[in-house]
Amino acid sequence: MKYQQSSQSGFSLVETLVAITILLIVIVGPMSISTSTARSTSFASEQVVAFFLAQEGAEIAQKARDDILLQNFSTPVTRQSAWEDEFYDDSGTYDDCFENINNDGCALELSNNNVGSVLNIGDCGTAGRCDLFFNSGGDRKRYTHTSTGGNTPTPYTRVIKFTKEGSDAVKVESRVTWRSGNQRKAQEVVVDTYLYNVYGN
Numbered sequence: 748m749k750y751q752q753s754s755q756s757g758f759s760l761v762e763t764l765v766a767i768t769i770l771l772i773v774i775v776g777p778m779s780i781s782t783s784t785a786r787s788t789s790f791a792s793e794q795v796v797a798f799f800l801a802q803e804g805a806e807i808a809q810k811a812r813d814d815i816l817l818q819n820f821s822t823p824v825t826r827q828s829a830w831e832d833e834f835y836d837d838s839g840t841y842d843d844c845f846e847n848i849n850n851d852g853c854a855l856e857l858s859n860n861n862v863g864s865v866l867n868i869g870d871c872g873t874a875g876r877c878d879l880f881f882n883s884g885g886d887r888k889r890y891t892h893t894s895t896g897g898n899t900p901t902p903y904t905r906v907i908k909f910t911k912e913g914s915d916a917v918k919v920e921s922r923v924t925w926r927s928g929n930q931r932k933a934q935e936v937v938v939d940t941y942l943y944n945v946y947g948n
Contacts, residue, residue, distance in 0.1 A: 790927045794936070797903060797923040800879065800890060801938040804907050804921030807855045811841060811865040812917075812942045830944045835917060843870040844909040852877070852906035852922075854892045859885065868892045871906050879903040902926055915944040 812834050819829035833839045837848050844853040844867075854868035854877045871877035879890045880898035891898060892905075902925040910918040919942055924935040 790934075793902070793925060793927050794934070797925055797934070797936040798938075800903055800905055801921045801923040801936045803890075804855065804905050804923070805919050805938045805940045807857060807865055808844075808907060808909070808919040808921070809940070809942055810857070810863075811855065811867075814865060815840065816945075830915075835911070835914075835944070841867055841909065843867060844907055846908045846910050852908040852920075854905065855907050856892050857889075859887060859889070859891075877904050877906050879905055912941065917942045 815829050815833045819833075834841060836842070837845055841853065841855075843849050844855070846852075849870045849872065851870050851872035853870050856866050856868060858864045858866050859882075869876060875894075877892065878894070879892060879901050880894050881901050882889055882891045882893070882896070882898045884897060890901065890903070894900070903923055904925070905921065905923045908920045908922075910920070912918050919940050921938045921940075922935060923937075924933045926933050
């Protein structure tokens with residue numbers, strides 16, 4: 748009996764494994780890079796939004812001070828009284844915001860009316876009170892602390908705290924926190940500013 752040797756040759760097991768490994772490296776490498784890039788881009792955009800929300804909180808506090816003092820602008824006596832009794836006082840309009848009264852901070856936002864008056868939502872001690880929601884209805888698309896009316900939940904929480912600095916100054920801390928993707932630690936952005944009794948005597 749004669750044996751014929753086949754002229755056909757196949758891949759050995761080692762060659763097949765090497766080919767599969769190279770193929771996986773070629774496919775998985777770019778995929779992991781693109782996933783990492785997408786995560787970084789998402790975090791960067793969340794960080795920008797958080798910074799602007801923190802800045803907005805400081806500006807809302809400044810508007811609260813300005814509104815109270817400008818409403819009582821007729822004489823230096825009423826201006827000083829407005830600063831002391833309505834803005835700076837622990838039992839005034841924004842008492843929830845003062846750290847010596849309420850360590851949890853407060854939630855401030857602009858009203859959706861034409862004037863844009865400041866609303867004091869209250870202290871942040873109640874769970875979820877300082878969470879921010881996105882309101883896409885109406886002419887003004889904005890972030891709000893109000894969960895009703897079809898507002899969309901966001902990952903952001905904004906807490907505003909006032910600290911007295913002498914008799915004519917208040918330090919404002921606007922802190923925005925959020926969780927990004929699957930990160931365990933909450934991210935945060937803090938904006939500090941100082942408000943003075945500029946319209947006083």
